[in-house]
Amino acid sequence: MIKVNDLKFTYPGNDQLTLTGLSFEVEEGEVFGFLGPSGAGKSTTQKILIGILKNFQGDVSVNNQNLKSLNSDFYEHIGVAFETPNLYSKFTALENLNFFSNFYAGTTRDPRELLAAVGLEQDGNTRVSDFSKGMKVRLNFCRSLLHDPRLIFLDEPTAGLDPVNLRKMESLILAEKARGKTVCITTHDMHVADTLCDRVAFIVDGHVSLIDAPRELKLQHGERNLEVEYREGEALKKDAFSMDEVGGDARFQEILRQHYIETIHSREASLEDVFVKTTGRNLA
Amino acid sequence: MRLTTAISQDMRFQFRHGFYYVYAILSVMYIVVLRFLPDEMVHSALTLILFTDICTLGFFFIGAIILLERGQNITESLFVTPLRLSEYLLSKSISFLILSTLSALIVLVGAAIPVQNFLWFIWGLILSSVIYTLFGIVFATKAKHVNDYFVRALGMGLFISLPLLGHLGLFDTPLFYLFPTKSTLILLDVIGNAYSLTAKLYAAISLLLWTLVFAYLAYYRFEKHVRHPA
Structure with missing residues (x-):
């Protein structure tokens, strides 16, 4: 076109x-x-x-x-x-x-x-x-x-x-x-x-x-990590795990079983992150 | 279709911005003035009114219109449609020509002015109106605001109006025949005064040539400074 x-x-x-x-x-x-x-x-x-x-x-x-x-x-x-x-x-x-x-x-x-x-x-x-x-x-x-x-x-x-x-x-x-x-x-x-x-x-x-x-x-410019936010008692805790190993990660399994999960996110880059990383410039 | 659409829009634009009201009032005022003048002065005064206002109104308003259209970014949206630049310029010229002609005819009829050589007169009125609109466009293309337009255009406008001195009996020279305004003055004046066929033919042909010259200049300047500004 x-x-x-x-x-x-x-x-x-x-x-x-x-x-x-x-x-x-x-x-x-x-x-x-x-x-x-x-x-x-x-x-x-x-x-x-x-x-x-x-x-x-x-x-x-x-x-x-x-x-x-x-x-x-x-x-x-x-x-x-x-x-x-x-x-x-x-x-x-x-x-x-x-x-x-x-x-x-x-x-x-x-x-x-x-x-x-x-x-x-x-x-x-x-x-x-x-x-x-x-x-x-x-x-x-x-x-x-x-x-x-x-x-x-x-x-x-x-x-x-x-x-x-x-x-x-x-x-x-x-x-x-x-x-x-x-x-x-x-x-x-x-x-x-x-x-x-x-x-x-x-x-x-x-x-x-x-x-x-x-x-x-x-995906290319992000980290292959999973970020979990959870409650341990009153405290808000945060942990990150490799997506390639998360299936067998004992700590990850334990958090899922024993704590109240608030958020789980993959850590791919935002488009803005990619722009800044690859061009060295801000969009503003 | 594109041309008629553009002309219709330009006329409605002029109507919405009050041009037709203004010229209705002005025409009545001119009629009153002409009716109160002694008979021997009527034709000369009419020529003056037509030359300084009715016939040349395109020159006074086209700068503001083009600047307004550019200010509202309308020109850039028009030129990403199939509308040609030649149609845009023709539309602007014809829309002012219609207003000029209507106003002139109202004054002629309203003031009950005896008319001779009407076809020569109309030829002169039409081409002159187009020429002065195109003349205005030549200067409007680079102007940044209305005052800038008048600063750019008025000097040249006054210069090419020098043959008016001859019409007023103040100063005359054969060099004035090189000006488009001399031809305009002859053909506007023919309704009340006798001119030789040679003079009328010269004026009619010269106005046609000047129309082509200003059409080229307006097209070239608009293309360079507005439509493709780099």
């Missing part, structure tokens, strides 16, 4: 490369995440992939089109939701969606159904200027899906959402994946990447330092 080979880019007036040679591929039907701290090159990469930034070096093809020679129907098949909601504030949600859907040649989805899917069914006739940040984010997401694109780019899709709408947004993104869509997410939210992405690319200082599935990364 997306093939990028040795992508380099410099903003005019800058001496240093913003992207220093990115290479990666995104398969059809997967949710792919770009993770990295602010200024790492995530948004620049996305702007190149959606055809906004032109003067790059390297080979980039999106949806089987070489980005150096885009034809006019490129945007018929990709949907983009930018981090900053971009809608006419003096127009209602439905007016905005109807306006944008008229630009597409193919069949478009019913704006009312999309609004209902993100919990805005009662707000279709409300002006966008009266929307909260979270409502605008959800409306922006609807706009990106209007023409039922095969490839969807989402920049920080959960920014500004409360926990209930965060879950709703996550399930909607997974629903698009279930419909066979390819989704590219740019985020610095590890929870979003961990929950949604089939694979993630860590981008730091303009290059991809690592690409893999979140689960694999967490």
Whole structure:
């Protein structure tokens, strides 16, 4: 779906490369995440992939089109939701969606159904200027899906959402994946990447330092230990055991038999741990 | 479909932001002024009103509109749809052209001004309105806020308006024929004053060429500074 080979880019007036040679591929039907701290090159990469930034070096093809020679129907098949909601504030949600859907040649989805899917069914006739940040984010997401694109780019899709709408947004993104869509997410939210992405690319200082599935990364970089918290009288105690030997570990068996267990966790790394360990950088 | 959608949205945008109310009131004010003027001054005053406001309103408002659209991040969302830049620019020009033409016709009819050479006049009104909207776009592409837009645009705007001095009888030179505004003034003035066929043809063709020049400049600048800013 997306093939990028040795992508380099410099903003005019800058001496240093913003992207220093990115290479990666995104398969059809997967949710792919770009993770990295602010200024790492995530948004620049996305702007190149959606055809906004032109003067790059390297080979980039999106949806089987070489980005150096885009034809006019490129945007018929990709949907983009930018981090900053971009809608006419003096127009209602439905007016905005109807306006944008008229630009597409193919069949478009019913704006009312999309609004209902993100919990805005009662707000279709409300002006966008009266929307909260979270409502605008959800409306922006609807706009990106209007023409039922095969490839969807989402920049920080959960920014500004409360926990209930965060879950709703996550399930909607997974629903698009279930419909066979390819989704590219740019985020610095590890929870979003961990929950949604089939694979993630860590981008730091303009290059991809690592690409893999979140689960694999967490297992590879974690400890094969089991941590148990239990009560011994009034005291809260904690012990760790090797997962390879836990079945025959007498102390572990004894704790299970004789004490009140409060928690048992495997000690795989969090995605954030992996990021810090492999890049030497924090995500903030 | 894309173009008609864009034009319709631009007109509704202008309506929601009060442009049509403002020009309804201004048109009535112009009608009142023109009705109270002595007959021998009416055509000259009308040309002045059309040139400084009705015909060139696109120039005054397009900067604010483009900055507002950029401020609300609307331009970036428009250009990840199949809408072409040429359609976007055409839509902006046509939407202002419709407002200009409506306002001009209301003033002409309301002030009961005798009209001659109407087709020449309409040609001049249409192309001039488009030219000044495109002229504004050329400067709006790099402006950071409205004041910045006017600082960038007003100097050049005043310079190309120099032929107005000739229209007011203050100073004239054949060099003014090199300005698009000279052609605008001729074709706006033809409804009340006689001009040779050569002058009218020159003005009509020159405005067409200037339209192409400003269309190219607006397209080039927008592509470079807004749509693909690197």
